Amino acid sequence: MKKLVKNAYLLTMEKEVDGSLRQPFLGEILIDGDNIVQVGEHLNEIETVGVEVIDGKDTLVMPGLVNTHSHAGMSLLRGYGDDLPLNTWLFERVFPVEDNMTPEDVYWGSMLSICEMIRSGTTCFADMYFFADALAEAVAETGIRANISRCIDHSEAKLKESCDFYTKWQGAAGGRITACLSPHSPYLCPPSFLREMAAEAKRLNTFLNIHLAETAKEQADYEREYGKRQMEKLEEVGFFDLPVLGAHLVHISDKELDILARHQVAAAHDPRSNLKLGNGVAPVSKMLAKGLTVSIGTDSSCSNNNLDMFEELRMAALLQKGITGDPTVLPAGETLTCATVNGAAALQLQAEIGTLTVGKKADMIFVDLTKPHMQPGHDKISDLVYAAKGSDVKTVLVNGEILMKNYELLHIDEERVMAAAKQAAQRITAK
């Protein structure tokens, strides 16, 4: 069945010929199945018999936000061990509890995260964790879009598991699920293993998702062990010859930045997690100046602690201005581009999502413009970046399906998810 979005301000996230962002305009979007088939200002003549009309009055419709770094199952650990030194948190809180987790726990944690993501306007996310099948099932059921990988340390058995996961799920759920390979990080995966993973990724024709240079300590340790910094070593072993999505990238030298730029590595910038864990601020302004594809991620709700991409993209913009002392860096339009267009590109989905363009998948969110904090509305793009909240997202479509309508999740029993997640969280943290 066709769907027609009417009466909404449309922010397509497309560029004008001069490179500037196309300004929002009142218009319509026609959707056929999972595709956008028309976008414009004069679709009112369209035959609406047999077409589901979605009234977008007093909303702005834009592409769904793309969260390029998450561990959805970890929502079970939200608030479990905050304000602790990094190693205490990891070794005394996170790791022991993860040892208690079953695939069912990861399923319920993922379901909880998916509820939160849909509610706050995320329509696609990249996830690396264990029991990846459980997450994939949650994604298949709920209607959201995701790129999923089995995150692994140095283990041939896990690498095989990882490749098997890829083969099983790539393109599943009507194309909503894609997959890739995820070595955890250079500090858990030695160079030879990273080379092997890159070869496997090449064979599967996919990309690599990895944590890079998150903490100062890991870079110092790496230099001590390998005599080089992470990006230098990874370039040497050919890891960057494939498309790579690197999360964090906080502690990188200018030389490493050049390596990333040369190989068109995409960055998943996780500003709140980097602050909360005491890791600092990634040099995002420099990355953008060098032409890197900077996307935005929340990391897990165990180190953040919510998955609201509006808060995250706002943090990205505010932080770069404050740190560089220049209020003109990461302006509103560029920040929204990071959270949509660049997110799509980082996941190799630039042909599918990221803009409201004819031929792309119908992934879009309706932002309520009637709240006090969205008035008086001088500049809608600025309001989206500097004032809007995840809780302003009123309606959400993914792949042409309505997942939330007027603040109500249509396909998820949210009460049941919250109760099951709570029970799982209590069980895995019981002493």
Added chain:
Amino acid sequence: MKKLVKNAYLLTMEKEVDGSLRQPFLGEILIDGDNIVQVGEHLNEIETVGVEVIDGKDTLVMPGLVNTHSHAGMSLLRGYGDDLPLNTWLFERVFPVEDNMTPEDVYWGSMLSICEMIRSGTTCFADMYFFADALAEAVAETGIRANISRCIDHSEAKLKESCDFYTKWQGAAGGRITACLSPHSPYLCPPSFLREMAAEAKRLNTFLNIHLAETAKEQADYEREYGKRQMEKLEEVGFFDLPVLGAHLVHISDKELDILARHQVAAAHDPRSNLKLGNGVAPVSKMLAKGLTVSIGTDSSCSNNNLDMFEELRMAALLQKGITGDPTVLPAGETLTCATVNGAAALQLQAEIGTLTVGKKADMIFVDLTKPHMQPGHDKISDLVYAAKGSDVKTVLVNGEILMKNYELLHIDEERVMAAAKQAAQRITAK
């Protein structure tokens, strides 16, 4: 009429004997008129005939948040000139438009801000702006609590206006309105004038609210002009002999920090505004270590751009961890203390508000615990700081009156406010 809050988790923000924050517990609060008369776990035996019962099931009740730095009327300028260099923004956008503003504009801008503040859990705010009577009328009508001052530059006429405003409004609206004196800043008010204002404040038995060391440039200019940094000069002229609330305090030396500590100057920390305008990060961890009363403010929605104190306090906590590299600084409990107890103290209202304590005013907010991002609920204090949103505030009481109930503003015609504010905003920005 008495009111009884039942079935809620209570976070009183009181300290245990050992100095730690009292943990949330299931309990009741009895309110008589504008006062809290009982708080406890065993009030169920209370006679409820003639008592209005407020069911707090699935909520956490805590003291209302105190926003210690705002310019409520400026909401009319939200999104009007973001991503610009500071001076372009100020001289080409803000100042020319402010010249067009009438008291009626300030009234509608203030009303819009008050809607937003109540909705996001702020029950008391400090405000310094012009046409202060218009704001005071909005505060009187809406039921919120505020400390208001006529913010002035170097002018004897304005100083008189300022003192007259104080005399007229101090203690008005059933005590909800208090006032003080506000010299704009050391760069707009020369030392001799600051001395004069301090003398007036002493005569009126009030405190002083002032912008201090917001930008690096103003400190450099000040040193060039006066041969001293701002805090050194202000101490010299006796400005700190009275209670002072200083906003921003970003660019201060260790020596200046000692001056502030010696005189028990309270700080209004405005982390998002400081970032957005490219001014940097205030040394809050050092301030707290020196024993300063650090409170939290949003600044205006023209430099922020929303008034959500949950986002603001979260920013305060995350930023200090990230900048110091220490995830243990500004832990959740201390951050909430800044936004409640310290805010009250900064406004000389420590005997009235800031905690849920018998004898204090009934200013409290009910935070909805049923949203996905508040699960699984391992640690409610942590969830409030790192996950909660202003939009989770369900019910709000100020001075014993219910201002919002189940997400609905009871005494404000919100539609009318938004329409009038929009109209005013269009008028003042018309070329």
